[in-house]
Amino acid sequence: MLHTVNKSSFERNSLKSCLNIIDDTSVILLIEDGVISAAKNTNAPMIADLAAQGRVYALQGDVEARGISSKLADNIKLVDYAGFVDLVVEHGTAVSWV
Amino acid sequence: MTTKKFMYLNRRSSFGTVYAIESLEVVLIAAAFEQDVSLAFIDDGVYQIVEGQNADGIGMKNFSKTFHALGDYEINKLYVSAESLEQRGLSSNDLMPLVYEDEDDDWAEKPSVKVVSNAQLSKIMSEQDVCLSF
Numbered sequence: 001m002l003h004t005v006n007k008s009s010f011e012r013n014s015l016k017s018c019l020n021i022i023d024d025t026s027v028i029l030l031i032e033d034g035v036i037s038a039a040k041n042t043n044a045p046m047i048a049d050l051a052a053q054g055r056v057y058a059l060q061g062d063v064e065a066r067g068i069s070s071k072l073a074d075n076i077k078l079v080d081y082a083g084f085v086d087l088v089v090e091h092g093t094a095v096s097w098v
Numbered sequence: 099m100t101t102k103k104f105m106y107l108n109r110r111s112s113f114g115t116v117y118a119i120e121s122l123e124v125v126l127i128a129a130a131f132e133q134d135v136s137l138a139f140i141d142d143g144v145y146q147i148v149e150g151q152n153a154d155g156i157g158m159k160n161f162s163k164t165f166h167a168l169g170d171y172e173i174n175k176l177y178v179s180a181e182s183l184e185q186r187g188l189s190s191n192d193l194m195p196l197v198y199e200d201e202d203d204d205w206a207e208k209p210s211v212k213v214v215s216n217a218q219l220s221k222i223m224s225e226q227d228v229c230l231s232f
Contacts, residue, residue, distance in 0.1 A: 008142050033114030041187040061155025067148035
């Protein structure tokens with residue numbers, strides 16, 4: 001499954017809720033303010049293990065808009081909108097943690 | 099007209115919600131009425147003034163450039179929470195170099211952004227007549 005998270009983990013608990021539920025084969029795509037969780041900050045440990053397994057993606061346009069391109073945590077994979085579509089196709093059911 | 103001290107409290111990042119740009123609009127209105135305006139950036143609000151934002155990829159207006167105009171409206175008190183920056187792995191070096199020209203000092207260019215502790219911010223907040231939260 002593909003899980004998209006669009007809220008900052010400093011402001012809402014959507015990422016935490018998502019992490020509590022997802023199975024071992026799911027991947028997470030951080031979009032909109034969700035990409036704040038892709039930066040090297042005190043919330044980075046939340047997704048470090050998943051990222052190390054190559055299962056955390058972030059939408060490039062949203063990362064650039066927030067000026068955090070040079071501050072990404074390790075192992076975050078950047079995708080563009082076409083990459084977003086590929087993830088949807090590849091992982092079947094998508095859940096949006098709004 | 100009576101001058102009051104207005105503080106605008108910015109707590110959210112730029113593009114995920116409409117709060118940030120709306121705050122900036124209201125700040126400029128207050129400036130037009132020649133009020134004593136200061137801005138505070140706490141929590142994800144600190145992302146509003148991070149240097150190097152590029153909104154081309156999301157088809158939205160990069161209004162962060164507008165912050166550079168605040169100095170010309172005599173808005174030169176921008177307080178940033180040190181704790182909020184640190185939590186997000188950011189420092190003052192990651193913020194836009196916003197400046198104003200000091201008319202009392204031969205128009206010397208001076209920085210508008212001050213990184214302060216939450217305790218200092220709390221004191222500055224208590225000295226305001228009006229605090230508006232966005």
